[in-house]
């Protein structure tokens with residue numbers, strides 16, 4: 001390893017300076033430095049996000065949209081400024097196309113209920129992929145059971161690559177929606193969205209993308225991709241919990257019925273009839289995630305100030321090094337080795353339960369996840385009951401990969 005890399009510098013990417021922005025990274029676990037490699041489950045927060053949340057509560061907090069007083073107007077302006085940050089982040093055409101939800105799950109349920117219940121009918125088909133998170137499976141199953149919509153699953157290869165040609169051959173005029181992940185939370189595989197969208201649109205189907213594992217690893221341009229819906233969750237993008245985003249094309253959102261009814265989403269209400277507010281309010285019933293949205297805005301500003309291309313380059317180097325180090329551990333097998341993948345390493349070890357691995361490495365301060373990762377059907381497809389998973393973020397280092405690899409060698413010793 002070159003001296004520059006061992007000091008934490010890669011090109012001009014100063015990972016130590018980035019680490020200094022995340023207060024939690026100086027915590028100790030079991031007396032050892034925190035080695036946080038469970039970013040796919042939730043990422044840590046930079047000081048800028050913590051400050052944005054605390055400053056809101058300390059200096060300018062009120063409910064939004066209905067205040068006749070300056071304080072509420074300022075909070076409203078800050079909330080709407082967060083929406084503009086998200087709009088620019090995704091390159092959406094208009095702020096009307098950015099809906100705040102509670103998380104990615106809330107956004108997917110919104111699409112399933114509103115688009116699904118409102119615009120689909122019996123016999124219409126929804127295609128998902130074999131590597132979806134439960135939150136992009138279960139809402140469609142519920143719709144299938146309620147409305148008789150057909151649900152089919154596009155396959156992946158043994159190494160976790162999305163099979164584009166097989167997917168294309170499944171498309172027909174019955175297909176009304178392709179609901180697909182951008183990046184697998186278990187395998188890291190990146191789905192070739194451009195081709196998926198082009199093929200789906202050719203048969204008149206809409207495309208909803210679950211970008212929960214993508215937006216922190218690569219720039220996303222919804223107009224360039226021409227997706228109809230794009231969804232992500234704030235807490236995996238260094239933002240707070242309790243905030244998700246649904247992007248939808250304006251004409252489509254306009255045609256969709258509301259999901260939840262209540263305050264803020266109406267133009268007028270009488271006992272006979274209510275009318276709906278304009279976008280985006282139509283889909284934001286009740287007091288919205290005011291502070292969480294402001295926190296998310298700060299997270300996006302932070303990520304943008306570092307630059308997603310530079311973050312991606314750093315993470316790819318970490319991934320290459322981690323792949324090499326983990327493959328050298330006796331009896332360890334990576335699950336998910338697609339050519340185009342993000343910095344996620346799922347693995348199994350001969351004769352060792354994934355939970356035992358996570359528990360043992362925890363003693364060394366290493367946080368990894370074990371289990372089915374909210375993707376039970378994918379576990380079946382890969383022929384495993386669960387995996388251990390290290391998922392790397394912008395602040396992880398080569399040294400932390402060494403710590404993980406050493407801890408896994410220790411696991412090997414214990415289990416022989």
Ligand SMILES: *Cc1c(COP(=O)(O)O)cnc(C)c1O
Nearest residue numbers: 103104105133135185212213233
């Ligand atoms: C985490 C995750 C979700 C769900 O996010 P929530 O914040 O729990 O709603 C959905 N899809 C993928 C791919 C994820 O990784």
